[in-house]
Amino acid sequence: MILAVVGAGPAHGYAVIEALRQRSGGVFELPEGTVYPALHRLEADGLLASSWDTASGRRRRVYRLTRRGRSALGLGRSEWQVFARAVEGVLA
Amino acid sequence: VTWLDQLDLELRNARIPASRRRRIIAEFAEHLASEPGSEDRLGSPAALARQFADELGTACWSMEDHDVRWRSAWRCLPGRQRMWRAALGFSAGLAVVAWAGLDFHGFINGPAGWALLISLPFAMPFFVAQFIYARRQLSEGADG
16 A cells, blocks of 8 residues: 555655655554554665655655655556456455 | 554564565554554554564564575575675686686695685575575566
């Protein structure tokens, strides 16, 4: 989910949390702090890259998707679609 | 003591390197500046520090977290920085034994033999840890 949010465009931690909240319609009420360790791990795994950015005099760590991250996101999406279709088939 | 001070302390206790700690604190400071008073929603500093430690592979066996990665465990091995040298020496020693081969008793009773013997307890955990780590990496790769 984090990869999908960052895939939509570079974002800092707070923006990622906000986007997760908005895009899930408030369903994913995660403890907000847990997103940061996940961002660091995704970066360590080479799926995200980050750099400092200064906007309105505030210094923010901005994350962007790497090429590897983009292919991991594509794979995750297709796996999820297969899973969701299967569940829908069973429940229908 | 502020929430950020507590987080800094917990990150220190969790052995997060100083440069990474500074970055984490800066990111949370920015978060709190964007949404003042959101400390409660961020979670407890101790829990966050544990999560960072595990995600970044700095957690040790002593932590009460059973989901510690092998990478974390490997990083906590005492003296691991020296182990690869011992492992290299041990491998080189074995190669010499295999190559010289004929005078094995003379070799094993000499200083090189003792060095080989001493390096053994250091080399073995290195080989085992590397084997486990490589296996885990391969299985993670196979899982996609």
